[in-house]
Amino acid sequence: MHLKHLRAPGVFAAAASILPALADYHVDILEPVTPVSKDIYNLHWGILWVCVAIFCVVFGAMFWSILRHRKSLGAKAAQFHENTTIEVIWTIVPFVILIAMALPATRTVLEMKDASNTDMSVKVTAYLWKWEYDYQQDGVKFLSNLSTPRGQIDEREGKGQPKNENYLLEVDNPMVVPVGKKVRLLITSNDVIHGWYVPQLGVNQYGIPGFVKEAWFTVEKPGVYRGQCSQICGKEHGFMPIVVEAKNDADYAAWVKDMKAKAPPALPETVPQEAPGSAPAAGAAPEQVAAAAPAGAAPAAGAAAKPADGKAVFDTTCTACHSTGAAGAPKYGDKAAWAPRLAQGKPALYNSALHGKGAMPPKGGNTALSDDAVKAAVDYMTAAAK
């Protein structure tokens, strides 16, 4: 690091000794815990101090000149133009300062972008309004939702529950990573642009639908690091926090084992299908059913000939809300939530699924689905709720 890492402990210590009440406070950004965030941190303070030095020199010279050469002392203004020496100096000096600051800054940016030689990759997909983590090597995949109770958030008529310590910065399933490993993130989005932002890890990366962006971090010490979506993505933008837990290798391995054990919420293997002989179309790859692109839609449309695979449609489209019960969606397999809905009768449910109802978008938001595919998904869900 070219710029020395400076803080202002002296200044704040002095202030604190005068005002004991301030002793517990200090002015700083969050503690960095990765090589990149440490470099960012050092740049932040280093460049701040360069600015402070320039400020002191420029204003010092100005005030000194004003005082020393004031009229009452009989000062006469010197008249000079086109002084080559001074023009060269005031071009070269700022130029050198800028280059000196640009060098470490550029090096840090290059370091941030260098996601090579990583130990593991995690695909991070943003949804309105949650995150999905898909561990490429360990085969663990889960959704991470805000876990702050709604009662703390809604303050109707000024009444609300007392807030947790990590209010709006807590999730049900945190992302867990091993300490000391270079973790590559493959960040994308399912709907709109989101931002995966954890300040202490030095990562702030857009998740853009249709693109996969890279980022990486190596956490150097075990701990819990919190962040938030950094792009205004919709009405619950402030309600999709990120929590990363760094654990040592043994604890990480135990976590992977644990996640695998409880992972698939035991979805029924086979879907009730009337037509014999047509094995649940393995050909209709879930990705293709989900793809809204015209090319990807072809197999889904073609599938109209054989009975649509309700489970595949559910797994690709409806699962986002119906697996977790997000946004008030009746949860898959939750009999109590489904009972009043079942009472409306199948045609009403088909109608809601096809044309939307409340926060439920028409066809679950995937208009490329055929009507039959959506109905099959409804059958799949209702079968599990009876």
Ligand code: HEC
């Ligand atoms: C973006 C989130 C979301 C997705 C994706 C989604 N749903 Fe829903 N769904 C909801 C919500 C929220 C409700 C509750 C709506 C209400 O009662 O106001 C709901 C309700 C339903 C109901 C009950 C309707 C009723 O009349 O009570 C059915 C059936 C249903 N969804 C089917 C589906 C199917 C099939 C898919 C996939 C093709 C799907 N949903 C995808 C959010 C979603």
Ligand SMILES: [Cu+2]
């Ligand atoms: Cu977002």
